[in-house]
Amino acid sequence: MAPMASSLTFKARRGAPMLVAPAAATPHELKPLSDIDDQQGLRFYRSGIHFYRSDPAKAGQDPAAVVKKALADALVYYYPLAGRLREVEGRKLVVDCTADGAVFVEADADVTVTRLRCGGFVFALQICHNMADAAGVMQFVQALGELARGVPGAPTVPPVWARELLLARSPPRVTHAHLEYHCPEQPSAAVVRPDDATLERRAFFFGPRELSALRMPQVRCSRFETVAAFVWRCRAAALRCGGDADEARIQFVVNARGLRDSPLPRGFYGNAFAFAVAAATAGELRDGGFAFALQKVAAAKAEVTMECIRSVADFNMVSERRPNFGPSAARSYMVSDVTRAGFENVDFGWGVNVYGGPATANLATFHLKGRNESGEEGIVVPMCLPAQAMEREPELVAPSKPTPRERKPLSDIDDQESLRFYRSVIYFFHHGPAGADSSSSKDPVGVLKHALADVLVFYYPIAGRIREEAGRKLVVDCTGEGVVFVGADADVRLDDFGSTLTPPIPCTGELLCLPESSSATVVDRPLLYIQVTRLACGGFVFGLQICHCLADAPGVGQFMTAVGELVRGAAAPSVRPVWARELLAARSPLRPTYEHPEYEAVADPGKDRIFPGDVMLHRPFFFCPAAIAALRKAAPPQLRNKCSRFELVAAFVWRCRTAALVYDPSDEVRFLCVVNARGKLRPPLPEGFYGNALTFGTAVTTAGELCERPYGHALELVRKAKERVMTDDYLQSAADVLVAKGRPRFTTARTYLVTDLTKARLHDIDLGWGTAVYGAPATTTLATFHMPTTNAEGEEGITVPICLPVQAMERFIAEMEWLEKTTFSGGVSERSLGLGISSRL
Structure with missing residues (x-):
């Protein structure tokens, strides 16, 4: 679990931003988002960033121009992304498919889409989270890569809107407790605040040895659940979450696409997830041992079914002003597993990316694929904690x-x-x-x-x-x-x-x-x-x-x-x-x-x-x-x-x-x-x-x-x-x-x-x-x-x-x-x- 850190600093010289519209005419229509999409907690821009090395075979080709053309072509198929969100009655969000376009910026950076001095480049994307989750973003980026490489015809996976499949039922039937939308008591206790001047960011690597050490044969669970439970317990101990009776939570994303009874078609790129929530008192988490935390995480994941996800849509519809899961982050460890999202396998014609994944991790974090200095494959978990708490990791x-x-x-x-x-x-x-x-x-x-x-x-x-x-x-x-x-x-x-x-x-x-x-x-x-x-x-x-x-x-x-x-x-x-x-x-x-x-x-x-x-x-x-x-x-x-x-x-x-x-x-x-x-x-x-x-x-x-x-x-x-x-x-x-x-x-x-x-x-x-x-x-x-x-x-x-x-x-x-x-x-x-x-x- 050695921490991984970098002190790199540089300056990028940006060109003027421009709008890139679809390369061909697209329908002008209003497309309602689902009641999973338009919840308050997703009303922000989620970032992804991809690094590429120079390729001598691509000499003379400008990656910015190649990606810009591919973007215009991709927006023909993903035309809602070239539109604008409108808010209608009940804070419901709809996409007005205006084809105004997506913002595109070219830039250069003096380090050995931003062109690098070494001939490589960085592709950075920020997308409104209401439009797509991690799986949906990667479907779009893979389509960009195919078009940039000159793959003929439409993207291999044609995009499907189908947001009506995750609308609230009529009448709504909330069948789950949905702790993710409820604050714990005394939410101000042991909260990690974004404005804390002492916050430190480090990435921790779990390689084969660490994963083997954490394995508990008596608890049937995935690598994600194993690492998440371990980090949850360590984080709660490091933060000294209040007294023994205070609640500490873990809140993690479960993708509906992999659920047994999922109705979602291939190509669906909207938000299709619910939060699994495990809660325990700080005393239980401390005294119960790792097995206790692991069992709590595994049980929480098992509770997320398609019925749970439909219940989320119903809850968002009947709750006032489409609630935010953010307030529940008090004393919560929020984490998503993106090891299977495909971030690390995107090719714009310059070969597979050196790195692909989120650009930052704040109070919410991710599990990413990674390698250590010895070349071993494993899981990287970026963490953001106050300096004093970070030292106890x-x-x-x-x-x-x-x-x-x-x-x-x-x-x-x-x-x-x-x-x-x-x-x-x-x-x-x-x-x-x-x-x-x-x-x-x-x-x-x-x-x-x-x-x-x-x-x-x-x-x-x-x-x-x-x-x-x-x-x-x-x-x-x-x-x-x-x-x-x-x-x-x-x-x-x-x-x-x-x-x-x-x-x-x-x-x-x-x-x-x-x-x-x-x-x-x-x-x-x-x-x-x-x-x-x-x-x-x-x-x-x-x-x-x-x-x-x-x-x-x-x-x-x-x-x-x-x-x-x-x-x-x-x-x-x-x-x-x-x-x-x-x-x-x-x-x-x-x-x-x-x-x-x-x-x-x-x-x-x-x-x-x-x-x-x-x-x-x-x-x-x-x-x-x-x-x-x-x-x-x-x-x-x-x-x-x-x-x-x-x-x-x-x-x-x-x-x-x-x-x-x-x-x-x-x-x-x-x-x-x-x-x-x-x-x-x-x-x-x-x-x-x-x-x-x-x-x-x-x-x-x-x-x-x-x-x-x-x-x-x-x-x-x-x-x-x-x-x-x-x-x-x-x-x-x-x-x-x-x-x-x-x-x-x-x-x-x-x-x-x-x-x-x-x-x-x-x-x-x-x-x-x-x-x-x-x-x-x-x-x-x-x-x-x-x-x-x-x-x-x-x-x-x-x-x-x-x-x-x-x-x-x-x-x-x-x-x-x-x-x-x-x-x-x-x-x-x-x-x-x-x-x-x-x-x-």
């Missing part, structure tokens, strides 16, 4: 060199249901000292995009796509299509985020490509999304979202370290990536050797205290060295020197959280922690393995037991949960269980799920601008993390972000304070992150 970054095309199965730990989502990690960097040869003096967007392409040569499976095979088995198809990359700018400084960053990072939606979610479709879509956001202070934010099936936290850290090494000039990563997923495949036959409560459902999951739709409150809690020392002192003597910092804090928070959620004393509650199996397997995983090498330590008890017994009881449960899974064959047993049970999710109801990131070194990343100020997940939901943090006093400790319903959070804080007073003294503090910068991003 995503592109695919492919490996910088050829990579193997193969299918690589994921392990049976990788492809469990619970890992089928995109895990975010976000990094904040200062501007850094700018040396003459330092990357910190360069644009981070360009530098990191280049390094990403290079690192994907080594991590090439990440540039592929996941496919699902029999038994829900996931494999990576190493297509080399690439990963999604977005460059962006934010009018905010790093200092505005506060002195200490912890999840949830403010305005995460502005800094990541995708909305955060604990589940997602991962099949047949990019596996990595990256957004680099330049900050007003010169620093930047690197937001990463990777399919969790590909890598766990240590794997992500290894990948990011490799990116940093290549930015700083290394030819290859110091730790070469190793796939080796077969080491964690299920055995044959399956032989689980342990019980796996992590994949067993809790009894009565409906008795949970957290439900979809609950208003959730996020608070990070910092455990300083004094707090951790106090927890260790509160532990039973036999555990004080055996427990890790993670176990001490996790047991304490689990107990407080359970009490805050007010479960019944007999309710089963669980603790689930992620345990990294690297270094614990025999034989060990090789250095460079970046897949998921994790399992879950699980503790099970009742709410009454956990909250009524001393802190040491919770600590003992947590320790045993971890110890139980740290054998060299537990992970292999987990792989067998996952396959045997159909790759289930781990349990979440009445469960505290936590991951220790204090040793993952996610924050210890240098992308050429010095070590990250912050490197960790962007958000937390019901699962959380232990993160290494330094407080304002310079003390190093552990931050635990907590997410709970509002009332439960109040009880959680009270429980923390009560336990602090009754069990030990000092050291636990709550941080409030009320930064108030949402409106500034």
